[in-house]
Amino acid sequence: MTNNQKLIDVYSRILEIAPEAVKDELIYNSIPEWDSTAHMLLVAELEGCFDVMLDMDDIIDMSSVAKCKEILAKYEVTFEG
Numbered sequence: 001m002t003n004n005q006k007l008i009d010v011y012s013r014i015l016e017i018a019p020e021a022v023k024d025e026l027i028y029n030s031i032p033e034w035d036s037t038a039h040m041l042l043v044a045e046l047e048g049c050f051d052v053m054l055d056m057d058d059i060i061d062m063s064s065v066a067k068c069k070e071i072l073a074k075y076e077v078t079f080e081g
Helices: 003-015 034-052 055-059 065-073
Strands: none
Touching: 003 034, 003 065, 034 065, 055 065
């Protein structure tokens, strides 16, 4: 499974949305499913999935799927495409 697929899987499972809905443009609080509680669950799941420990600034800045990829790249997680 690619890192893109892993990321889509995490967002889809935690937010309980269709994988097709997980796009770079998806923004925090733009859908009811992505609230503050789901955000913390996402962070925990992403940390486990990608074996990273996000710092508080990164957690706060993770405002979209695109931004999430950018933040994970700081931890040497690469995304193709």
